[in-house]
Amino acid sequence: MRVSQLDADLLDSELFGTFKEQLWLLFSPQIKQTFEPELLAILHFIYRLTVLESGATYGAQLQNLKYRNEKQHWGGLQSITKDSPLTTFQKFAYIAMTVGGQYIWIRISRLVIAQGWSELSEDDPRNIFWKVLQKVENIYKTVSLLNFLIFLYDGKYSTLTDRILSIRLVYARRIMNRQVSFEFLNRQLVWHAFTEFLLFIMPLINLRKLKNLLKRKLLPESYFRSNLLDFLPTHICAICHENQSASNASAVISSKVHNPYETNCGHKYCYFCIKTKLLQEGGTWQCLRCGAEVKEIKRLLEKLVEEEEENDRTNKGKQPAR
Incomplete structure (x- = not known):
């Protein structure tokens, strides 16, 4: 019974939260901030109207629970099989306490905080009223905690409102087939x-x-041959060229080989580029220039220096005489 009552409270909270989210979609943030207590009170009132009609909230009905008038079952009347329905006073008092009480408390708290009553002098009546509110809130929290501990012990009243009004959640149908x-x-x-x-x-x-x-297995060799970069000059890193071409950058100008390494197929790449490719591919990689399988690389420093010197001499020889 305790688990069913706690599940009913949880379902009520989740259902009310769902309705509240849909309600906020209808209003602007300014209206929401200004009239939030009133809108929540109206929505809460509509949600609690089921207590007037069926004597239970939506969450309680989903858990096969309903409220009964516990005053009619005190003493020797506890064993009565027929549950006494709630009186009209209990129904309206329940709605007034759960809806009206919460609305009044929120509005008073907003007023006190907005006008800064807590920062006034200690002799000011408004500051005294703020202190009284703090004490009332602490007392309410303490009594609610004690009530919850008692509820865990006897399983009767899950909230202070239920205890004050002597209304208790019981099974709506005590004998029913439960298919798990x-x-x-x-x-x-x-x-x-x-x-x-x-x-x-x-x-x-x-x-x-x-x-x-999968690409090598499924696609024809002509596809890879058409995408080879063997037309690039030897001092250009094909990996840098491919990456920068994909990003629409100046590939030819800024794709020179830095810290060159030579593959087993005889082509040069930047150390960072070729090492990254080998690590990503798991140790083997397909060369962008010839399509061969690259497994090993070695540092290439002397050849690159010689080629750069030769290129410099060639460029100087092509310069026109002044």
């Missing part, structure tokens, strides 16, 4: 196990290497 289905739980367990498996296996899979492997 674990379909949803099983589905959740399967999805949880599947997501855990994906989180474990995905870091172990080299998606880039798998993609390139």
